[in-house]
Amino acid sequence: MNGASPAAASPSIGAPSIGAPVRVELNGRQVEIRSAPATRLSDCLRDELGLTGTKVGCHAGDCGACTVLLDGEQVCACLVPVGRCDGRAVTTIEAVAAAPPGTPAEALRRAFIEHGAAQCGICTPGMLMAATALLTRVGSPTRAEVETAIGGVLCRCTGYQKIIDAVLAAGVPAANAEAAVPAAGAAVGARMVRADDTT
Ligand code: FES
Numbered sequence: 770m771n772g773a774s775p776a777a778a779s780p781s782i783g784a785p786s787i788g789a790p791v792r793v794e795l796n797g798r799q800v801e802i803r804s805a806p807a808t809r810l811s812d813c814l815r816d817e818l819g820l821t822g823t824k825v826g827c828h829a830g831d832c833g834a835c836t837v838l839l840d841g842e843q844v845c846a847c848l849v850p851v852g853r854c855d856g857r858a859v860t861t862i863e864a865v866a867a868a869p870p871g872t873p874a875e876a877l878r879r880a881f882i883e884h885g886a887a888q889c890g891i892c893t894p895g896m897l898m899a900a901t902a903l904l905t906r907v908g909s910p911t912r913a914e915v916e917t918a919i920g921g922v923l924c925r926c927t928g929y930q931k932i933i934d935a936v937l938a939a940g941v942p943a944a945n946a947e948a949a950v951p952a953a954g955a956a957v958g959a960r961m962v963r964a965d966d967t968t
Pocket residue numbers: 824825826827828829830831832833834835836845846847848
C-alpha cells in the first residue's frame with residue numbers, strides 16, 4: 770500500500786506547515802482544506818470534513834482501517850499529509866456508501882452483506898476501498914489478486930474468507946471485464962456489466 774513511512778502517534782506528519790490552501794477533489798467535489806498541510810489526511814477527513822466513515826486504528830500504517838483512494842490508488846490516509854493531496858482526487862467510503870443501484874460500488878456493498886463479510890465493521894470501510902481500487906483496475910480478479918489487494922487491511926472477525934468471497938462475487942464476469950472496467954479512479958458510480966446482460 771502506498772504512503773509515507775510510519776510515524777509515531779502525533780497530530781501531524783511530515784509536510785510543510787504553511788503555504789497556499791490545499792484544494793482537493795473529494796468524492797467528486799472540489800473542496801478547500803483548512804487543516805495544516807502536515808495534518809494526516811485521515812484526521813482531516815474525520816475532524817475537519819466530518820467524513821467519519823474512514824476509520825483510524827493505529828495511525829501507523831499497520832491496520833489499513835483508514836484506507837482511501839488517492840488518484841484511484843489505495844493509500845493509508847493516516848500516512849498521507851494533507852499537503853500531498855493538493856490538486857489530487859480523494860475518494861472515501863462515503864462515495865461507496867452513496868453509489869446508486871447498478872453500480873460496482875453498490876454491487877460490492879451488496880456482496881458484503883450477502884456473504885456476511887462485515888461483522889464488527891471496523892475494517893469494513895478499508896476493505897471496501899481496497900476492493901474498489903482492485904475492481905477498478907481488474908474487473909474480474911483472481912482469488913490471489915483479492916488476497917493481495919486486501920492484504921494491508923487487518924480484520925479480527927471474519928477470517929477473511931467471507932470478505933474474499935464477497936469481492937470475488939462483486940467482480941465482473943471475465944468475458945465482460947474489459948468493456949466494464951472504468952477508468953482509474955472512476956469505479957464509484959460507474960455501471961458494471963452483469964453476467965445476464967445481452968446488449
Ligand atoms: S489507521 Fe492508518 S493504517 Fe491503521
